[in-house]
Amino acid sequence: MxxxxxxxxxxxxxxxxxxxxxxxxxxxxxxxxxxxxxxxxxxxxxxxxxxxxxxxxxxxxxxxxxxxxxxxxxxxxxxxxxxxxxxxxxxxxxxxxxxDDDDDGDDGADSGDASDxxxxxxxxSATEVLRHKDFAQYSSDELVRSQELMTQLRLVGSPRASLRLGPSPRQSSRPDIRKTMQATIRSGGEPLERHFRRPTTRLRRLVLLLDVSGSMEPYARALLRFVHAAVAGRQKVEAFALGTRLTRMTRELTSRDPDVALAAAAERVSDWSGGTRLGDGLRRFNDEWGVRGLARNSIVVVLSDGWDRGDPDELAAQMERLHRVTHRLVWVNPLKVTPGYAPLARGMAAALPHVDHFVEGHSVAAMEELTRVISEP
CATH class of the missing domain: 1.10.340 (Endonuclease III; domain 1)
Structure with missing residues (x-):
């Protein structure tokens, strides 16, 4: 060596x-x-x-x-x-x-060069290398290529019970009177076929809060493509940008054309690569959106390195408040992959006690792991 x-x-x-x-x-x-x-x-x-x-x-x-x-x-x-x-x-x-060669019929005859x-x-492939490459090392061309990998991710939240009833293939405690009567009429008045209903399920809402501060600049441009893939790829996804203010960008990211969507989001977010006050941003989210219903029983994902210029006590209080109403609260940190990393930043240390899952966010492969966490029951 x-x-x-x-x-x-x-x-x-x-x-x-x-x-x-x-x-x-x-x-x-x-x-x-x-x-x-x-x-x-x-x-x-x-x-x-x-x-x-x-x-x-x-x-x-x-x-x-x-x-x-x-x-x-x-x-x-x-x-x-x-x-x-x-x-x-x-x-x-x-x-x-x-x-391993399990051929018992080998009698020692010459079968070629045994040393080979x-x-x-x-x-x-370049795609496989790109999956594991750190977002911070991406070139502009690689960012564009990564968009296709992002769109292949299946962001499916865990199901939850719905108030709506649907057909049931087996007898249950809830008979479907309407369909049973229709079947009876079709059979000439004989109740030959009975129908039943049962509660259906629906996917939980997914809420993505992306930190767009200066410290996140090497990762935010790639993570924004992940957020766009989530919003454009399924229903019931909400996206917000966290910086010096909170900006909702769901509507701008609904276009399936990534160039159009990302340009609209960049125009919408006026504090890109600026400072960050995570506590203030989360307080506004809780007051105006989250606690009122957007985050209730939803999966909320915060994509941030945890560097915060605000009051860590405020961040801890808002994270605790948010955690009480969500089904699952996930924090995605691109720096977690760094050997020897410890959540020593004030913001990260304040938020971590109120997080259900703390995962990496530095590569496409890490985003694939995030989709698995999101889909857990």
Whole structure:
């Protein structure tokens, strides 16, 4: 291994994790973070330390060891002293893997070069790389390409009971008199068929509050595309911008043309990349929208890094107030993925006790995890 670290440990950890996933291993994002922290601790000076740092954090099952060993040999050993890599190299990495041969009829005859291991070509498409790339590192072209990935996300909230009744396929305590009488008339007055009704379900409303302050600028432009995909892709989604003021932008984002929608939202939000007062913004949301009905039994998602210039006590009070009326309160923080991150910002520390889920928000893959959290019962 190299005596000089030529790449950031976090970049190496993410790249090696992609290789393992392409080889079929299931590696959660949390394991990638742990591996990055381990690399920071052990460095790249000694091969055994790097090997066991990855083995302990990434290979979670005994059967993963063989694939891990092959991947490690290609990714680290064959690279020699240079462990740096660029995106183009990530697009095509070959890993030789062992294949079990259960053919008992092998009598030792020559079957070719036994030293040649089967090779699996792991080809990472640009789309796959883009899914895991940090929003802050996106180019303008990548932002446009990410829009298609955002629109593929299925933002479906958990169902809740509705006051409306619908047909029931089986006997229940609520007979449908009207349909039963209609069926009786059709059968000549004989009650041959009975109909029943039962309460139906409806999807919960989803409310998205996007922090558009200066500290969120590297992420807000990508997250706005996620918000647009949510508003344009399903009903009962409300979108607000949080900055020095609260701005409702649901109507501007309803257009399915992203260019039209994003331009309208940018014109609507006058305090883009300015300061932020999360407590004041949430107080206005609670007073004018949330507590009055928009947030009641809804899923509310706050997309913010937690940096706030306002009073943290005000933010804590408004978060507690909002949490009392929502079905689920989710906070999405793009900085959570950072190795060693701790919610030390005043705003984040004040809000966290009142949050049901605290999730990452730095990439398309993180947004996919957010959709899973939103869809939970």
């Amino acid at each position: 190299s005596t000089q670290q030529r790449s950031d440990p976090a970049d190496i950890a993410v790249a090696f994790t992609r290789v393992l996933r392409g080889a079929g291993l299931s590696v959660p994002t949390s394991c990638t973070h742990t591996f990055a922290e381990a690399l920071c601790a052990v460095g790249f000076d000694q091969r055994d330390r790097v090997y066991w740092a990855g083995r302990a954090t990434l290979a979670r099952r005994p059967e993963d060891t063989a694939v891990y060993d092959r991947a490690f040999a290609v990714f680290f050993d064959q690279r020699g002293a240079d462990v740096s890599l660029d995106e183009e190299e990530l697009l095509s990495i070959s890993i030789a893997v062992d294949v 291991d089967p090779v699996i070509e792991l080809r990472f």
